[in-house]
Amino acid sequence: MVTETGITAGDLTEQLRAAGHEPLLTPVTESAHRTLLTGAAMNPQAVNTGDLFVAVKGARAHGAQFIDTALERGASAVLTDAEGVSLIRESVDYRLPIIEVEHVRAAAGPAAAAIYGTTATSEPALYGVTGTNGKTTTTYFLRSLLSLLLEPKGKSTGLIGTIEIAAGSTPETSERIASDMTTPEAVQLHALMHQFRSKNVAAAAMEVSSHAISYQRISGLHYDVAGFTNLTQDHLDLHGTMEEYYAAKAELFTRSRTRTSVIIVDDAGTDSSWGHRLAGEATGRVITLATNPGSAVRADWEVRDVQPEGLGSAFTLRSRRTGEEIRTSTALPGDFNVSNAALAAIMVLEGAADPQRPQQFTRDEVVHVLQQRRPFHINVPGRMQVIGTRPAAIVDFAHNPDAMIRTLEAVRPAARENGAGKLILVIGAAGERDRTKRPTMGAIAVRMADHVIISDDDPHGEDPAQIRADLLEGAQEAISTGGLSTTLQEISPRAKAITAAVAAASEHDTVLLAGRGHEDHQDFAGSKHSIDDRIELARALKDRGFETLLEAP
Numbered sequence: 283m284v285t286e287t288g289i290t291a292g293d294l295t296e297q298l299r300a301a302g303h304e305p306l307l308t309p310v311t312e313s314a315h316r317t318l319l320t321g322a323a324m325n326p327q328a329v330n331t332g333d334l335f336v337a338v339k340g341a342r343a344h345g346a347q348f349i350d351t352a353l354e355r356g357a358s359a360v361l362t363d364a365e366g367v368s369l370i371r372e373s374v375d376y377r378l379p380i381i382e383v384e385h386v387r388a389a390a391g392p393a394a395a396a397i398y399g400t401t402a403t404s405e406p407a408l409y410g411v412t413g414t415n416g417k418t419t420t421t422y423f424l425r426s427l428l429s430l431l432l433e434p435k436g437k438s439t440g441l442i443g444t445i446e447i448a449a450g451s452t453p454e455t456s457e458r459i460a461s462d463m464t465t466p467e468a469v470q471l472h473a474l475m476h477q478f479r480s481k482n483v484a485a486a487a488m489e490v491s492s493h494a495i496s497y498q499r500i501s502g503l504h505y506d507v508a509g510f511t512n513l514t515q516d517h518l519d520l521h522g523t524m525e526e527y528y529a530a531k532a533e534l535f536t537r538s539r540t541r542t543s544v545i546i547v548d549d550a551g552t553d554s555s556w557g558h559r560l561a562g563e564a565t566g567r568v569i570t571l572a573t574n575p576g577s578a579v580r581a582d583w584e585v586r587d588v589q590p591e592g593l594g595s596a597f598t599l600r601s602r603r604t605g606e607e608i609r610t611s612t613a614l615p616g617d618f619n620v621s622n623a624a625l626a627a628i629m630v631l632e633g634a635a636d637p638q639r640p641q642q643f644t645r646d647e648v649v650h651v652l653q654q655r656r657p658f659h660i661n662v663p664g665r666m667q668v669i670g671t672r673p674a675a676i677v678d679f680a681h682n683p684d685a686m687i688r689t690l691e692a693v694r695p696a697a698r699e700n701g702a703g704k705l706i707l708v709i710g711a712a713g714e715r716d717r718t719k720r721p722t723m724g725a726i727a728v729r730m731a732d733h734v735i736i737s738d739d740d741p742h743g744e745d746p747a748q749i750r751a752d753l754l755e756g757a758q759e760a761i762s763t764g765g766l767s768t769t770l771q772e773i774s775p776r777a778k779a780i781t782a783a784v785a786a787a788s789e790h791d792t793v794l795l796a797g798r799g800h801e802d803h804q805d806f807a808g809s810k811h812s813i814d815d816r817i818e819l820a821r822a823l824k825d826r827g828f829e830t831l832l833e834a835p
């Protein structure tokens with residue numbers, strides 16, 4: 283059942299005080315205390331009548347600079363810091379109550395939770411996924427599995443992530459909610475929880491980016507289950523070092539945030555054993571999962587007996603403690619999708635045993651769905667999406683070194699099955715994001731593909747030619763030091779590169795477009811250029827008389 287939202291500024295101040303935020307409500311009047319707050323917004327353009335406007339200081343601006351907009355849109359009070367108080371008093375004097383705290387982002391989540399009624403066990407049950415790669419895919423798998431469990435009970439599921447925020451069980455039937463972020467700001471997340479409740483959403487799968495953890499976007503949220511996929515190089519522009527990147531992720535796996543943690547420990551015994559370390563440091567209930575059947579890594583749950591099934595794989599999940607075995611499968615290609623599917627399965631299976639959550643489904647029901655209902659036979663937009671089979675033509679989102687290695691490993695056998703064909707790869711790299719990964723990505727490309735075309739991704743504010751040069755530098759060095767015979771080309775714009783890749787392909791070859799996945803436009807210094815790799819690839823295939831699985835325009 284959905285309750286109305288709202289709390290008075292006085293009560294909210296008391297709740298923040300109890301949580302240790304030392305808030306100061308001004309002016310100190312009865313009317314300020316009685317001001318009713320029915321919603322919250324951090325973006326001034328998103329304020330609605332009766333909202334608490336959360337004015338945070340950022341790298342670009344202080345939200346308090348936009349108080350006029352927030353007032354015009356009907357803000358009833360503001361949560362901000364001392365600098366914000368000065369800015370607001372200068373601009374609008376004492377026209378509305380202000381709650382002052384020292385750390386606005388830390389207080390924003392609990393404040394929004396109080397307004398929207400989020401508690402540790404309120405619906406939807408939250409399944410959070412973090413890690414460098416696999417978050418989107420695993421959350422799609424989670425939504426599919428949860429939907430098969432909840433729909434027969436008349437309940438719906440939700441999804442929060444890079445591709446979409448939606449209430450509903452499938453991409454076709456769900457109702458989309460606009461967002462530019464993988465993990466939105468805390469106030470938006472709590473509003474979303476409320477919106478989900480009003481739409482009968484009993485459980486939601488959510489990507490938790492490391493940015494979101496660092497920027498405290500998950501403050502005030504509690505996860506029934508959190509899953510860890512892996513940690514490899516990315517986002518070092520924000521985090522500086524892998525150690526700090528790890529520390530950000532690790533915050534999710536603490537008792538106060540998450541009740542059950544499911545952690546993939548495949549990296550145990552390697553130089554970068556982040557998952558293994560996390561399993562040792564996480565607090566609360568911790569379940570380990572080993573997904574590489576060839577390794578000696580021991581875990582609570584282990585993946586065994588992986589067999590090819592169509593383009594994907596069938597596999598067994600085995601409990602070390604009880605010996606229980608569950609056979610299931612995924613239709614998505616690549617060993618890494620066995621990991622993603624195994625993680626989704628164990629998260630839901632272990633979540634079913636949570637004594638604090640009124641039972642939504644039984645463990646037996648989860649096992650039945652995993653074994654009989656093929657929950658992981660779904661498409662994830664732009665993730666290993668097959669656009670053609672002769673030549674094999676695939677669009678994928680790999681945009682960091684590890685994802686590239688895993689994806690190229692996954693498509694290589696397909697190239698061989700097609701008759702010892704060539705692997706033709708188109709890649710680029712995003713501007714204004716971790717530059718140090720570019721030469722590594724160039725080197726991986728020429729080592730693992732036969733023909734590499736370096737092109738553009740989203741340059742954002744950077745010079746696209748310089749980004750290509752960074753990739754080329756790594757590629758050329760790997761060719762010369764490794765004595766490789768890889769064909770290397772630089773072609774811009776991207777549509778021309780895709781046409782060239784297909785022009786170079788025979789029906790026995792494999793064409794892989796990496797890095798852009800589901801995205802439908804490129805950002806060149808703020809100006810948007812429409813391009814969808816899936817559509818370009820289908821068009822290029824059709825122009826050459828090859829068949830496609832996607833209708834080309």
Ligand SMILES: CC(=O)N[C@H]1[C@@H](OP(=O)(O)OP(=O)(O)OC[C@H]2O[C@@H](n3ccc(=O)[nH]c3=O)[C@H](O)[C@@H]2O)O[C@H](CO)[C@@H](O)[C@@H]1O[C@H](C)C(=O)N[C@@H](C)C(=O)N[C@H](CCC(=O)O)C(=O)O
Pocket residue numbers: 324325326327336337338339340341342343344345346348462463464465466467491492493494497
């Ligand atoms: C590094 C980062 O994540 N920064 C985010 C952060 O910026 P910030 O703290 O510096 O804040 P700011 O931009 O100065 O704004 C401060 C306040 O002024 C307001 N403002 C600011 C400017 C303006 O013109 N008008 C305005 O009202 C803002 O709404 C905000 O309330 O808070 C801002 C307000 O919410 C976000 O827009 C901004 O996201 C930037 C744009 C961004 O690109 N973030 C990406 C990298 C991100 O978070 N990505 C991850 C996924 C990463 C991945 O896995 O690939 C994600 O979860 O989406």
Ligand SMILES: Nc1ncnc2c1ncn2[C@@H]1O[C@H](COP(=O)(O)OP(=O)(O)OP(=O)(O)O)[C@@H](O)[C@H]1O
Pocket residue numbers: 413414415416417418419420444464489511512618619621622664665666678679680681684685686688689799
């Ligand atoms: N478990 C995994 N391990 C390594 N690589 C993976 C894994 N799962 C997916 N990938 C690769 O990473 C790419 C991105 O996958 P996905 O979108 O599921 O991850 P993500 O964590 O959501 O990424 P992002 O945060 O960048 O959106 C895929 O297209 C694939 O190439």
